[in-house]
Amino acid sequence: MSTIPTPERTSPTPPNAGPSPASDTPGLSVRDARDDDALDVIELIAGVFGEYPGCITDVDGEMPELRALASHFAALGGGFRVAEREGRVVGCCGWTPHGELVELKKLYVHRRERGSGLGAVLIGEVEELALARGARAVELWSDTRFTRAHRFYEKRGYRRGSTRELFDKSDTVEFHFQLELPTGGAPSGER
Numbered sequence: 001m002s003t004i005p006t007p008e009r010t011s012p013t014p015p016n017a018g019p020s021p022a023s024d025t026p027g028l029s030v031r032d033a034r035d036d037d038a039l040d041v042i043e044l045i046a047g048v049f050g051e052y053p054g055c056i057t058d059v060d061g062e063m064p065e066l067r068a069l070a071s072h073f074a075a076l077g078g079g080f081r082v083a084e085r086e087g088r089v090v091g092c093c094g095w096t097p098h099g100e101l102v103e104l105k106k107l108y109v110h111r112r113e114r115g116s117g118l119g120a121v122l123i124g125e126v127e128e129l130a131l132a133r134g135a136r137a138v139e140l141w142s143d144t145r146f147t148r149a150h151r152f153y154e155k156r157g158y159r160r161g162s163t164r165e166l167f168d169k170s171d172t173v174e175f176h177f178q179l180e181l182p183t184g185g186a187p188s189g190e191r
Helices: 035-049 064-075 118-132 147-155
Strands: 028-032 079-085 088-098 101-109 137-143 159-165 173-180
Touching (some): 028 118, 035 101, 064 079, 118 137
Parallel strands (some): 101 137
Antiparallel strands (some): 028 079, 079 088, 088 101, 159 173
C-alpha cells in the first residue's frame, strides 16, 4: 500500500490556492470544493456514517449545507477542501473562523484511504491556515462513536474536553477537541 507523506510545514499549500498534489501517489490531489461536489461529498459522509450503528445521514433535515457546501462555507468566512483520487472524492474537510479560533468541520476520509496519511494532509492544511490567520487554537467536535478519529486527533496534540448532545436522528453525543497553537512555528502537536 502506498503512503502519503505529510507535507512540509515550511511550504504548505494553503486552502484556496487551487489543486495541490497530496502525495506522490498517482491520481491523488486536494483542491477547493465546488458546490457541484455535493453529491460526491454526501456519498462519502453517508459511507462513513454507515460504518457506525445508529448513525443516520439526513442531509435535507440535518445537514442541508452539504447541498451547496462551497457557498455555505465561503459565506461563513471559511472554506471546504476535497481530496480526489482519479476523479473520485475520497476525503474532505471544512473550516470556519470563530474569533481567535478556527473550527475544523466535516473531516471525513474514505475507508480505503484511512491510515494513508490523507487525514493528516487535510487537517494539516487547516492547522496551517489557522496559524497564518493568527488563531490561538483549532477546535472540532467529533461523534463519540468515532474512536479511531479520536486517537488520530489526540496523536496530533488535540486535547479532549467537554461533550454536547445534538438531539438529532442519530442520538449524537460529541466530544470537543482543541489544539492550542503557538504564536509562530508549527502546531503544538507537531514533533
